[in-house]
Amino acid sequence: MAKIATQAGVAGQFPARPGEGAGSELDEVMESIPTGERVVIGADFNGHVGEGNRGDEEVMGKFGVKERNLEGQMVVDFAKRMDMAVVNTYFQKTEEHRVTYKSGGRRTQVDYLLCRRGNLKEISDCKVVVGESVARQHRMVVCRMTLMVCKKKRSNIEKKTKWWKLKKEECCEEFRQKLRQALGGQIVLPDDWETTAEVIRETGRKVLGMSSGRRKEDKETWWWNEEVQDSIQRKRLNRQEYKELQRRVKREVSKAKQKAYDELYTRLDTREGEKDLYRLARQRDRDGKDVQQVRVIKERDRRVLTSEESVERRWKEYFEELMNEENEREKRVEGVNSVEHKVHKIRKDEVRKALKRMKNGKAVGSDDIPVEVWKCLGEAAVKYLTSLFNRVLENLEKAYDRVPREELWYCMRKSGVAEKYVRVVQDMYERSRTVVRCAVGQTEEFKVEVGLHQGSALSPFLFAIVMDRLSEEERREMKVDQGGFQFPE
Numbered sequence: 380m381a382k383i384a385t386q387a388g389v390a391g392q393f394p395a396r397p398g399e400g401a402g403s404e405l406d407e408v409m410e411s412i413p414t415g416e417r418v419v420i421g422a423d424f425n426g427h428v429g430e431g432n433r434g435d436e437e438v439m440g441k442f443g444v445k446e447r448n449l450e451g452q453m454v455v456d457f458a459k460r461m462d463m464a465v466v467n468t469y470f471q472k473t474e475e476h477r478v479t480y481k482s483g484g485r486r487t488q489v490d491y492l493l494c495r496r497g498n499l500k501e502i503s504d505c506k507v508v509v510g511e512s513v514a515r516q517h518r519m520v521v522c523r524m525t526l527m528v529c530k531k532k533r534s535n536i537e538k539k540t541k542w543w544k545l546k547k548e549e550c551c552e553e554f555r556q557k558l559r560q561a562l563g564g565q566i567v568l569p570d571d572w573e574t575t576a577e578v579i580r581e582t583g584r585k586v587l588g589m590s591s592g593r594r595k596e597d598k599e600t601w602w603w604n605e606e607v608q609d610s611i612q613r614k615r616l617n618r619q620e621y622k623e624l625q626r627r628v629k630r631e632v633s634k635a636k637q638k639a640y641d642e643l644y645t646r647l648d649t650r651e652g653e654k655d656l657y658r659l660a661r662q663r664d665r666d667g668k669d670v671q672q673v674r675v676i677k678e679r680d681r682r683v684l685t686s687e688e689s690v691e692r693r694w695k696e697y698f699e700e701l702m703n704e705e706n707e708r709e710k711r712v713e714g715v716n717s718v719e720h721k722v723h724k725i726r727k728d729e730v731r732k733a734l735k736r737m738k739n740g741k742a743v744g745s746d747d748i749p750v751e752v753w754k755c756l757g758e759a760a761v762k763y764l765t766s767l768f769n770r771v772l773e774n775l776e777k778a779y780d781r782v783p784r785e786e787l788w789y790c791m792r793k794s795g796v797a798e799k800y801v802r803v804v805q806d807m808y809e810r811s812r813t814v815v816r817c818a819v820g821q822t823e824e825f826k827v828e829v830g831l832h833q834g835s836a837l838s839p840f841l842f843a844i845v846m847d848r849l850s851e852e853e854r855r856e857m858k859v860d861q862g863g864f865q866f867p868e
Contacts, residue, residue, distance in 0.1 A: 409461050411683045417526075420463075420493040423517065426450025427487060428465055435459075437496070440469035444477050444488035458493060466492040466505045466522055476506040482516040490520050501525050538592040540583045545751040546739065550587065554755060558582045566756060568763040570770075575763070576746050583752070607635050654740060687819040694815045695822035702813070703829045716792070730765045787841060790848040804841065 405420075412418060429447030432439045438458040443465075447455075458465055467477065467488065479490035492505060505522035544550040559566050561578055568575045610628045646652025675685050676693050684690050737750045753760040787808075791801050812824045831838040 405457070406460070408683050412685055416685070417498055418463075418495055419522075419524075421491070421520065423490050424450065424454045425489055426452070426454050427489065428454055428468060428491070432468065438463065439465040442471050442477060443468045444474065444486075454491065462496050463493045464496045464499050466494055466499070466502055467520065469499070469502075470505050472506050475509055479507055479518050479520055480516055481518065490517060492520060492522050538589045540580065540589060540747065541587040542583060542743070542749045542751055543740070544587045545749075545755050551755045554582065554586045554752075557586050558756070566759040568759065570766070572767060576748060579748055579752055580746075583748075604635050606631050650738075690817065690819045691815075691822045694817045695825055698813075698815050698822075699825045702827050725765055725768045727761050727765045730768070731761050734761065734764075786845060790845045791841075793848050794844050796844070804837070807835075807837075 409418070427445050427448045428439060428443045428451040429445060430441065430443045432441050432443075435455055438455060454465065457463075467479075467490075474486075477488055478486045480487045494502065501524050503523050503525060505520070508519040508521055545554060555566065558579070561582055562568070569578070607628070610624065610631045613624055643652060643655055646655065675683055676690050678684055678689075678693060684693055734750065734753055737754075739749075739751055739754075741750065743749045753764065788801060788805065791804070792798070811827045813827050814824055815822045831841055
């Protein structure tokens with residue numbers, strides 16, 4: 380069962396003349412909604428549809444209030460155009476339960492609920508709640524509906540490899556053995572990155588398994604243990620012992636919770652405890668949100684988009700503009716010298732230290748391989764990654780020889796960054812693309828040509844270079860204005 384209430388004066392009123400203002404806007408909104416979708420409108424329409432329904436039987440019942448006026452006729456005409464019904468008028472109630480506006484000696488009906496005529500059979504009652512005011516002089520109108528809700532199957536279930544199992548040594552050892560078998564008896568990763576990544580992913584799926592793709596919607600049961608489960612099972616067996624078992628269950632639950640919280644507090648100073656704390660915070664945050672998600676969005680011309688394709692397209696357009704728009708600035712005309720000197724190759728100990736500093740449990744990238752895999756493979760991974768990174772540097776040195784791109788390249792060169800590293804960053808930002816995940820799905824890819832990469836460990840460093848260089852120029856200009864002294868180059 381479902382109840383729907385309307386607050387008068389919130390949804391807007393019909394205008395004095397047809398075809399203008401809110402009425403025409405409401406027509407546009409209704410026309411943009413697919414005919415198969417259920418719609419209920421509740422508002423202060425500022426008109427009297429009147430008592431009786433001669434000539435208008437298809438859109439209203441007999442139980443209105445007083446005589447119809449011009450604004451009330453507009454409500455009836457709107458219902459006819461949109462194949463809707465004025466719900467209030469179909470249920471025989473006392474006048475006290477039909478009057479929606481009461482002020483001094485005035486008692487009228489101006490607040491209405493409208494639904495599609497095909498859905499009228501789902502409504503079993505509609506009336507005014509006497510004594511309940513939701514706005515000054517207006518009274519609450521409620522209707523009772525019986526809705527059959529069909530659970531929609533998720534068409535794009537995202538299954539993931541259970542990489543988190545690698546934190547167990549036995550799983551890590553099994554993963555290494557299976558990978559060794561896949562590579563012909565030894566862990567020597569192929570030089571080709573695509574081949575290596577595919578072998579690792581395939582081995583991970585076989586050894587560690589895949590998630591179901593369904594989001595866990597169970598309640599807060601992280602403290603659940605065998606004692607609690609056993610007590611609940613025994614509680615169901617014998618009704619005569621119900622009260623005693625209920626007290627015992629409460630004691631066991633209390634003990635289990637207290638024990639779990641004590642362990643959590645003990646682990647707070649560790650990484651695992653910090654993860655538990657964040658997980659609980661995220662779960663509490665999800666529990667406090669509405670179940671429903673907004674699956675519609677407005678077009679540039681304010682039309683309401685409801686189809687999944689149009690919603691995805693609009694989200695893509697919005698973020699494509701947002702993420703590729705620059706602030707106004709003066710274009711640079713001065714040149715800057717490139718720092719051309721030899722850059723030493725990346726060493727194994729550098730890669731080893733970098734892997735050691737990287738945190739577990741982070742989201743995977745487009746290759747779907749987490750850092751836990753490389754840590755699990757040990758020296759074989761260090762050797763392979765060192766070779767891969769050095770090959771990337773050599774390819775970039777031969778591939779790129781072009782004009783630097785705007786401020787980032789200028790500031791890096793101005794700060795004395797080796798040209799080889801400038802080209803590495805240029806390659807990272809070349810052909811950068813992204814997608815937007817919204818309530819109806821995932822949009823198509825689009826280019827991102829402005830700003831730093833979010834989530835990249837390099838972005839804070841690049842941002843610091845840009846801010847340091849630009850602020851230094853600003854400080855130099857301020858010093859010249861104040862004392863005529865200019866910093867030496």
